[in-house]
Amino acid sequence: MAGLCAAFALVGGQAPACADNAAAQELAPYVISDDAIVEPLAGRRGDPGGGQALLAERHRSLCILCHAAPAVPAPLQGTLAPSLAGIGSRLDAGQIRLRIVDMKRLNPDSLMPAYYTVREGTRVAPAWRGKPLLEAAEIEHLVAYLVTLKE
Numbered sequence: 001m002a003g004l005c006a007a008f009a010l011v012g013g014q015a016p017a018c019a020d021n022a023a024a025q026e027l028a029p030y031v032i033s034d035d036a037i038v039e040p041l042a043g044r045r046g047d048p049g050g051g052q053a054l055l056a057e058r059h060r061s062l063c064i065l066c067h068a069a070p071a072v073p074a075p076l077q078g079t080l081a082p083s084l085a086g087i088g089s090r091l092d093a094g095q096i097r098l099r100i101v102d103m104k105r106l107n108p109d110s111l112m113p114a115y116y117t118v119r120e121g122t123r124v125a126p127a128w129r130g131k132p133l134l135e136a137a138e139i140e141h142l143v144a145y146l147v148t149l150k151e
């Protein structure tokens with residue numbers, strides 16, 4: 001809600017990031033520091049097993065439409081985006097979190113969907129309207145799994 005986001009703006013002078021449309025589903029507020037969201041969304045701790053399963057669920061997370069990832073059968077791996085193999089050696093949890101939440105903040109032209117925003121007015125299917133593509137807990141599961149992927 002707008003009030004929460006405004007309250008957050010007072011903390012540490014960091015730019016607050018909030019849902020683009022306050023009328024849509026309320027998102028947990030988060031703070032971007034450099035290229036990362038350091039704190040887990042909604043204070044949740046993710047489960048790596050849940051993250052691995054969700055990553056492989058092509059129709060739910062969509063990740064492997066674009067990315068290759070270990071433990072996913074080769075024919076299902078995407079080739080459009082960088083492989084997620086070894087991502088935990090290249091990026092820390094906070095950096096991975098921001099990339100899933102909203103890659104477009106780092107690269108406005110990125111093809112990667114912003115998973116934790118609500119943007120009304122775009123022509124998404126009814127099932128996705130007015131809510132983020134993934135819930136905070138699901139994003140934390142993915143982060144918890146991806147940090148384990150070391151080179």
Ligand code: HEC
Pocket residue numbers: 061062063064065066067080081082083087090096099100103107109110111112113115142
């Ligand atoms: C429509 C294609 C697409 C989908 C779906 C997608 N991504 Fe991406 N992703 C990209 C592209 C392209 C990049 C490269 C960075 C850029 O666009 O600037 C990227 C970059 C990343 C990075 C940073 C990789 C690096 O080496 O720096 C991470 C982490 C990531 N994606 C995770 C995910 C996860 C987790 C999901 C599923 C929840 C996902 N992506 C879904 C296209 C996608």
